Amino acid sequence: MMKDIDEIRRSNMAMLEDQVGGATAAAKIYGCSQSQWSNWRLGAKDSKTGKRKGMRKESARSIEKAFGKPAGWLDIDRDVKDLVEPSPVTQEQRVILDLVDRLTTTQRRDLLRNLEQQIQANEELLAELEAVKRQGKLPG
Structure with a gap:
C-alpha cells in the first residue's frame, strides 16, 4: 500500500529522531517545543475533524x-x-556492464549520446511507419 506524503514525512522524522537521540533532541535542533515536534511526528488529529493534521x-x-x-x-x-x-x-546485461566499465568517461559519454540518437531515430521511424499504416498505405 502506498503511503501518502504525510506518512512518509512522519516516518522520516522518526529517522531524524533516531539520528539525534530522540524527540526532545530533534525538537531542540528544530527550535520548537517537544510537544509540537511530537504532534507533527505522530500526526496529531484535528480536534474539529478528527483527521490527522498534515504538514x-x-x-x-x-x-x-x-x-x-x-x-x-x-x-x-x-x-x-x-x-x-x-x-x-541477466548474463547479457552483465557483459554490457563489464564492457562499459572498460570505457573512459569521454567514451561513455559518447556511447550514451550515440545510443540516445539511435533510440530517437528509431522512435521517429516507428512514428512515420505508424502514420503511413494509419493512412492505409501499408498492409496490416
Whole structure:
C-alpha cells in the first residue's frame, strides 16, 4: 500500500529522531517545543475533524534545513519493506556492464549520446511507419 506524503514525512522524522537521540533532541535542533515536534511526528488529529493534521511543504523544507538535509529529503520513502526487489541482472546485461566499465568517461559519454540518437531515430521511424499504416498505405 502506498503511503501518502504525510506518512512518509512522519516516518522520516522518526529517522531524524533516531539520528539525534530522540524527540526532545530533534525538537531542540528544530527550535520548537517537544510537544509540537511530537504532534507533527505522530500526526496529531484535528480536534474539529478528527483527521490527522498534515504538514505544510514549507514546514517540511524548514525541518530539512535545520537538520542539514537537502530540500525534499523528508518526502522520500525510505521504508525498506515497501521498496520493490530489484530484478536480477541477466548474463547479457552483465557483459554490457563489464564492457562499459572498460570505457573512459569521454567514451561513455559518447556511447550514451550515440545510443540516445539511435533510440530517437528509431522512435521517429516507428512514428512515420505508424502514420503511413494509419493512412492505409501499408498492409496490416
